[in-house]
Amino acid sequence: MSFIIAIDGPAASGKGTIARALARHFGFHHLDTGLLYRATGVKGGDPVAAARNLTAEDLTRPQLRSAEAGQAASRVAAIPQVREALVDFQRRFAAREPGAVLDGRDIGTVICPDAQVKLYVVASDRVRADRRAAELGADPAAMLDQLRERDRRDSERASAPLRPADDAVVIDTSDLQIDEAVAAAIAAVDRVRPAR
Ligand SMILES: Nc1ncnc2c1ncn2[C@@H]1O[C@H](COP(=O)(O)OP(=O)(O)OP(=O)(O)O)[C@@H](O)[C@H]1O
Numbered sequence: 001m002s003f004i005i006a007i008d009g010p011a012a013s014g015k016g017t018i019a020r021a022l023a024r025h026f027g028f029h030h031l032d033t034g035l036l037y038r039a040t041g042v043k044g045g046d047p048v049a050a051a052r053n054l055t056a057e058d059l060t061r062p063q064l065r066s067a068e069a070g071q072a073a074s075r076v077a078a079i080p081q082v083r084e085a086l087v088d089f090q091r092r093f094a095a096r097e098p099g100a101v102l103d104g105r106d107i108g109t110v111i112c113p114d115a116q117v118k119l120y121v122v123a124s125d126r127v128r129a130d131r132r133a134a135e136l137g138a139d140p141a142a143m144l145d146q147l148r149e150r151d152r153r154d155s156e157r158a159s160a161p162l163r164p165a166d167d168a169v170v171i172d173t174s175d176l177q178i179d180e181a182v183a184a185a186i187a188a189v190d191r192v193r194p195a196r
Pocket residue numbers: 009010011012013014015016017018034131132135173176177178179181
């Protein structure tokens with residue numbers, strides 16, 4: 001049976017950084033599920049049809065990492081039929097051997113509620129905005145507004161809102177260097193999957 005690590009949390013909290021490092025450390029597959037929503041938002045037209053017909057090429061477009069793509073993603077992500085269209089792909093990915101790390105907003109609550117490890121990664125609003133602004137070369141104050149707007153939309157939507165699973169381990173990366181945050185995540189996994 002595949003070993004699943006589910007990682008959720010608000011925008012720019014460090015989920016993806018931790019997810020990639022865990023996948024490397026444990027030799028697991030990694031899926032950044034936000035990319036599916038970003039690609040759906042960027043594709044344009046009917047979002048439900050866009051989600052149903054995503055191609056590998058859609059997932060590699062350079063503009064997917066932009067702040068605009070993030071906003072577009074969070075709008076289409078509130079549509080229940082869009083979310084439904086993306087469930088099977090994510091669950092099939094999660095079943096890949098020997099294990100998979102998926103990061104997003106609803107992995108521990110909806111996509112993989114039986115994941116062996118669930119992490120909920122947070123950081124203060126200001127730290128997240130500063131990190132994302134530095135990454136994109138954007139204005140930190142404008143980024144703070146954008147992240148808050150996106151978090152609000154993600155948390156308040158009726159379908160699969162952003163929230164920690166009851167059994168998630170919370171990691172606050174506000175005052176952690178990347179290697180410290182990754183070490184905390186590895187320790188959380190090692191508690192349920194002793195080193196082989
Ligand atoms: N502990 C940390 N210390 C300093 N910078 C960090 C830390 N963790 C992540 N970063 C940086 O912060 C930015 C956001 O991190 P990351 O992309 O991992 O967040 P995310 O939660 O996956 O974001 P999104 O929800 O938008 O996909 C990146 O530039 C990353 O390099």
